[in-house]
Amino acid sequence: MIRNTYSSDISFPDIKPLRINKYARIMSTGVGVPKKVMTNQDIIDKYNYVATDRAVQFSIGIKERRWVSEDETFEDLMAEAITQCLERANVSIEEVDRIIYTKLISAQNVPASAVTVLKKLGAKKGIPGFDVTCACSGFVHVMDMALKYIATGDDYVLILGGGVSSTRTQQCKNPSTKTVFLFGDGIVAMLLGPSDTKHFLSSYIFTNHKLYDNAFIPCGTTMVAKGFCDTEDDILTMKIVDGKVILDSAVEYTKMIAEKLLSMAGMTLDDVDYFITSDQSTRIWEAQVKALGIPFEKSLSLFERYGNTVAAMSPLILNELIMTNKIKRGDLVMMLAHGAGASSGGLLFRF
Amino acid sequence: MIRNTYSSDISFPDIKPLRINKYARIMSTGVGVPKKVMTNQDIIDKYNYVATDRAVQFSIGIKERRWVSEDETFEDLMAEAITQCLERANVSIEEVDRIIYTKLISAQNVPASAVTVLKKLGAKKGIPGFDVTCACSGFVHVMDMALKYIATGDDYVLILGGGVSSTRTQQCKNPSTKTVFLFGDGIVAMLLGPSDTKHFLSSYIFTNHKLYDNAFIPCGTTMVAKGFCDTEDDILTMKIVDGKVILDSAVEYTKMIAEKLLSMAGMTLDDVDYFITSDQSTRIWEAQVKALGIPFEKSLSLFERYGNTVAAMSPLILNELIMTNKIKRGDLVMMLAHGAGASSGGLLFRF
Missing domain, CATH: 3.40.47.10 (Thiolase/Chalcone synthase)
Structure with a gap:
């Protein structure tokens, strides 16, 4: 059980083995x-x-x-x-x-x-x-x-x-x-x-609902109850309350998820060929890579070209690495994503 | 493969056994x-x-x-x-x-x-x-x-x-x-x-995307692109284009789902103790029960008391039947739901 900055009075679920027969x-x-x-x-x-x-x-x-x-x-x-x-x-x-x-x-x-x-x-x-x-x-x-x-x-x-x-x-x-x-x-x-063979070695997902209102899209019954037709506001775009919380919690959760995924699979960070994570900004990406101590050439950010594409960020990077032949069949990939909610998670797999 | 009124040029997936070891x-x-x-x-x-x-x-x-x-x-x-x-x-x-x-x-x-x-x-x-x-x-x-x-x-x-x-x-x-x-x-x-024992015998879900726009909630990018702040409309409530399509397709799909669920489980309608389905109106519920030829006392509608509660309809009925001791542990229940999309499905289980 890991307790730290963004989880002072909340614990996170234990990671469980994937019971998968196919x-x-x-x-x-x-x-x-x-x-x-x-x-x-x-x-x-x-x-x-x-x-x-x-x-x-x-x-x-x-x-x-x-x-x-x-x-x-x-x-x-x-x-x-x-x-x-x-x-x-x-x-x-x-x-x-x-x-x-x-x-x-x-x-x-x-x-x-x-x-x-x-x-x-x-x-x-x-x-x-x-x-x-x-x-x-x-x-x-x-x-x-x-x-x-x-x-x-x-x-x-x-x-x-x-x-x-x-x-x-x-x-x-x-x-x-x-x-x-x-x-x-x-x-x-x-x-x-x-x-026929095992590709996905471990998987871990959790939330920290204490941070549920740090990033949100207002459109819904709450806003409607306040009469949204009076507003010129951009009610369909994510509102971000505190960007520092997003950066710091991403770093904290990256370390926690990486540790759980690797220990479940009996592996170490050195075994990982590529580390992919959501890059809500170049700094958020860099901070995660540095926190794990992974060489930057084993990761990639597309933020400067595409910005925050929400749930598309991590798979967009995976797609780019596959298309440029950087990730090859058999490579070990750790793929994470952090988001509003706050909800985070990741998977460790052989591509 | 079943083809009929609401699926003239579309086929539906085969039902597959549930590969469940736990x-x-x-x-x-x-x-x-x-x-x-x-x-x-x-x-x-x-x-x-x-x-x-x-x-x-x-x-x-x-x-x-x-x-x-x-x-x-x-x-x-x-x-x-x-x-x-x-x-x-x-x-x-x-x-x-x-x-x-x-x-x-x-x-x-x-x-x-x-x-x-x-x-x-x-x-x-x-x-x-x-x-x-x-x-x-x-x-x-x-x-x-x-x-x-x-x-x-x-x-x-x-x-x-x-x-x-x-x-x-x-x-x-x-x-x-x-x-x-x-x-x-x-x-x-x-x-x-x-x-420790098997309760869920079969499960089947499908869509008929040909009917995707027969019932919808407008709020989203399409409506925003048209400038929704100009409208006084009830954009967060379901719009229904053709109620007859909803009734007729519910009947058609109820028959198809029941047949698939029962044949996968090797059972007949006589084995079913209770039939639960979404009751978007009293008539839609009655039509489904009649189409299967099930006695009305083996089913229930709560539409007159609660109306269309969307995804809550079928489980609301299940809850009522459990709370009134009509459904008991061990009873065989067929639970269906039909909705916008059009998306339908059901499960056959021992409660």
Whole structure:
């Protein structure tokens, strides 16, 4: 039981072995990002901010991010990510047993976007699908979930993370400078399939609900009760109360998760070929890598190019490392994500 | 492969056996509903509708439903349902391995309400939690998910369904008469735990994404792109395009799901002690029971008392049957739910 700064009167669950008799592995990944690249200067010009590209880069490390254009829909990005992912694995959508999307804001609140994208793709089979709300740590939740669906009967599980957070921001006259540079649009798909050998060695997920209101998206019954139609506010974008809490807790939880994942698998950090984590800013990424004492060449941040893509951050990095042949089959990967809630977790797997 | 009215060019997945080596069972249920009972006449008076209680009852079968008061929050109902459920099982929140809430509209979009309720309950352990979006069929999705989490390592999984849909409706001057009488607020909790014997015999879930836009909640990026702050509309309440499609597809899918569940378990309808399904209206419930040819005393609708409580409908009925000693340990229960998406499913289990 580990108790520290962000968990003074809360304990975290013990890690448990994965009781899995049918193994899973990552078949492929795919990405759907908007065509439009928004530089810091583009944002400064759009809203007439008193800021410079250099100051923004210095402050949070970002150069550019993608924002959807008017002719691009949320489902376009989902469909693009899925199509690329399935083509790389040579698997058809009809062979998929389940589709799970860990969302930020969907096109509609109901039905699940995991279902609407099946319509968009013209799927000929009515596979079950649903959306999961878990902010930036959502992808590790649904990876863990996919393993368990495969262990208990499914063959192929398609998972998606990320979303479009700029729609409302682009409409607002004065979005908060605290977040307007931070977020980017983008969706990543991952196909998990059956395997004869064990790829996933350990998995660990927890929350620290003491921090539940440090980052939030207001839109919901609470805000409605206060009459949200009176507001010009960017109610569909994440509000961040204290950025330092996010940085410090990410470092603390990275150490805790790494220790649990490695000890369950009987391994050490030296065995890990690549360390992937959510990079809500360049500093948050650097701080996690330094805290573990891992060489920077064994990790990667895409924050400067894509910003905070919420649940897409960790898998976007995995996709990039696979596509650039840095991660090869058999490599040991530790993949973490931290998010609002606060919810964190990670998996240790051989790719 | 079954093809019929609502699936002319779509097939549905084959049912697969549950590969489960660690069995699960339902430990207990619990309910959180608002104190305020809204009769049809209360609604007619509030909005000055030209209607009568008798006409509303005749048309959809409802007498009353619960609506939250100003001093009742969404988390109050969740906490009430959880507290009742855990007390009945004599299990503490710290013994729970995972908490999953199948939501309609949450208090906030992020973080997950499954996390905020842990804070509300003062939980001393940071157990993982997330929300699932799947409309009225959500509870069968998360029951199926809970079995699989238990099969692969968890001991206790707490699931919740339902929500508060009246918050925005109560603010609107002229909510649609098509839906204002239909929906009620309420949340049901269920605790699943480990078992030495097999309780869950079969499980089946699918979608018909061809019907994805027949029922929907507009709030999301699509609506935002159109500038929702200009509207006085009830954007957080389910819009129903064609009620006949909901009724007819529910009947069609009830027959298909029942056949698959029973054939996988090697049983017949005569073996089933109770048939539970989502009762979006009295007529929709009656039509399903008639389609299966089950005696009405082997089923129950709570629609006239609670209205459409979305993902809470089926478990609310289960809770009622357990509390009135109609369902006893060992009884064979078939529990179905149909919802927007369209997504349907069910489970066959010994209580």
